[in-house]
Amino acid sequence: MALVSEVGNVPIPIECFCSVDAFLNPLLTDKKPMKIDDFRLKLGKKEFVPVVVGGMGVNISTSELALEAARLGGIGHISDAEVPVVADHQFHTHFVANKLKRHRSNIGSKDKSGVHFDLEELAKAQRLYVSKTMEAKQGEGAVFVNCMEKLLMNDPMGTLRARLTGAMDGGIDGITLSAGLNLRSLELMQDHPRFRDVKIGIIVSSVRALKIFLRRAARVRRLPDYIIVEGPLAGGHLGFDVKDWHLYDLKEIVAEVLLFLEAEGLTIPVIPAGGVFTGSDGVEFIQNGASAVQVATRFTVTRESGLPRHVKQKYLEAKEEDVVVNAVSPTGYPMRMLKQTPALGKTTKPNCESLGYILDGNGKCAYHESYYRAREKDPGGKVIVRGKVCLCTQMQTYRCWTCGHNVYRLKDTTNRLPDGSYQLLTTEHVFRDYQFSEDHQIKLPPEPGFLKPKLSD
Numbered sequence: 001m002a003l004v005s006e007v008g009n010v011p012i013p014i015e016c017f018c019s020v021d022a023f024l025n026p027l028l029t030d031k032k033p034m035k036i037d038d039f040r041l042k043l044g045k046k047e048f049v050p051v052v053v054g055g056m057g058v059n060i061s062t063s064e065l066a067l068e069a070a071r072l073g074g075i076g077h078i079s080d081a082e083v084p085v086v087a088d089h090q091f092h093t094h095f096v097a098n099k100l101k102r103h104r105s106n107i108g109s110k111d112k113s114g115v116h117f118d119l120e121e122l123a124k125a126q127r128l129y130v131s132k133t134m135e136a137k138q139g140e141g142a143v144f145v146n147c148m149e150k151l152l153m154n155d156p157m158g159t160l161r162a163r164l165t166g167a168m169d170g171g172i173d174g175i176t177l178s179a180g181l182n183l184r185s186l187e188l189m190q191d192h193p194r195f196r197d198v199k200i201g202i203i204v205s206s207v208r209a210l211k212i213f214l215r216r217a218a219r220v221r222r223l224p225d226y227i228i229v230e231g232p233l234a235g236g237h238l239g240f241d242v243k244d245w246h247l248y249d250l251k252e253i254v255a256e257v258l259l260f261l262e263a264e265g266l267t268i269p270v271i272p273a274g275g276v277f278t279g280s281d282g283v284e285f286i287q288n289g290a291s292a293v294q295v296a297t298r299f300t301v302t303r304e305s306g307l308p309r310h311v312k313q314k315y316l317e318a319k320e321e322d323v324v325v326n327a328v329s330p331t332g333y334p335m336r337m338l339k340q341t342p343a344l345g346k347t348t349k350p351n352c353e354s355l356g357y358i359l360d361g362n363g364k365c366a367y368h369e370s371y372y373r374a375r376e377k378d379p380g381g382k383v384i385v386r387g388k389v390c391l392c393t394q395m396q397t398y399r400c401w402t403c404g405h406n407v408y409r410l411k412d413t414t415n416r417l418p419d420g421s422y423q424l425l426t427t428e429h430v431f432r433d434y435q436f437s438e439d440h441q442i443k444l445p446p447e448p449g450f451l452k453p454k455l456s457d
């Protein structure tokens with residue numbers, strides 16, 4: 001045994017120093033810093049690199065981005081938000097035009113209660129988008145779809161069923177039920193032949209929400225396969241109140257969820273999300289009982305991300321004081337975004353006859369109501385809507401710049417180019433940085449001269 005020191009004449013073996021190090025720094029085990037790659041996420045019989053790229057609608061987490069995560073052995077999400085729009089862009093279908101054709105005569109009317117999606121067409125769009133993605137899948141990872149249940153689409157149950165069954169028909173590996181969890185989702189899926197084979201996960205922001213969902217899941221004897229616990233620093237919509245989101249802490253919520261599951265004797269993998277910026281942040285969660293981490297913001301500035309190039313630069317330029325949480329989303333959930341978001345303060349005519357994703361089961365949406373109220377107040381005058389934005393239109397045109405709290409740190413993950421812009425990253429680079437980074441280090445990409453050019457650049 002190698003003796004390296006003596007304390008009070010007592011020889012101390014080198015192994016003791018290793019464990020003291022490890023005790024002082026939980027990221028060190030036997031002197032070696034831990035990395036995410038030292039762990040695996042087990043879902044059923046499959047094992048994954050425990051990095052999940054979260055869904056980012058509308059088409060920010062593109063098929064290409066999700067497929068890269070899967071190729072590298074992790075899990076990537078596509079998002080089915082506004083899937084007919086996404087399908088039309090990619091496959092030159094006419095789902096949006098067909099809907100508009102059916103409801104054109106309603107344009108200008110405040111009453112949107114009759115503006116429905118054709119459920120067959122909706123399922124077809126979903127099937128097409130998912131099956132084309134799955135056909136391109138390579139590697140040992142998985143592609144899941146993020147299904148935002150707060151998109152009620154003027155028929156919450158019918159449209160949700162069409163989206164869920166369309167995704168399963170299309171061969172998706174897993175479905176993550178998010179924002180506005182519908183307690184009946186599992187019932188809506190239960191007659192599908194893939195109900196017990198497709199992976200099903202939920203996103204919750206509290207033990208309370210989890211308990212409610214699990215009670216309902218018990219009815220169909222189908223527990224979720226994984227639980228994503230999303231904290232207050234995440235991007236997109238938040239499961240907290242706009243006034244007090246900052247009082248919550250992801251680590252605490254995850255600890256509560258783990259305690260609850262243990263007390264119930266349930267072994268469901270828990271996946272924290274929101275603010276996990278380095279691989280070492282992920283390791284800390286995993287060492288404290290999580291099974292993987294879900295991340296998103298760092299992938300917004302990859303070449304595969306669907307954001308337009310100039311918007312990626314806005315994300316890279318962002319400062320901490322640019323990041324706001326506000327109540328402009330007509331869904332009723334707070335949303336985090338850059339304060340430079342072009343959609344803020346913009347009044348657009350509601351486009352529900354083509355879009356209409358946020359209309360509730362009675363054909364109402366907080367934006368379209370504000371719009372028609374403003375119009376009635378001043379007939380013939382300029383309509384100005386304050387406090388809400390037309391999210392359907394603004395998200396599909398990338399004018400709502402939602403992001404995680406850490407967006408202002410993106411500039412530290414890449415190189416500044418001679419023209420002052422920032423170098424875009426590849427999904428592979430960011431994924432591998434999460435997988436292999438140690439001690440909170442972030443690896444910069446190779447200088448642009450060393451990269452193979454890509455058409456999208």
Ligand SMILES: Cc1cc2nc3c(=O)[nH]c(=O)nc-3n(C[C@H](O)[C@H](O)[C@H](O)COP(=O)(O)O)c2cc1C
Pocket residue numbers: 053054055056057058060079081146148178179203230233234235236237273274275276294295296297298300402403404405406
């Ligand atoms: C640009 C962007 C769009 C997002 N869109 C969605 C979405 O459509 N549905 C959803 O459930 N979560 C959405 N999220 C949340 C992410 O899936 C993820 O859980 C979270 O942002 C992870 O935290 P991080 O961004 O700090 O890594 C979005 C996040 C970002 C950054």
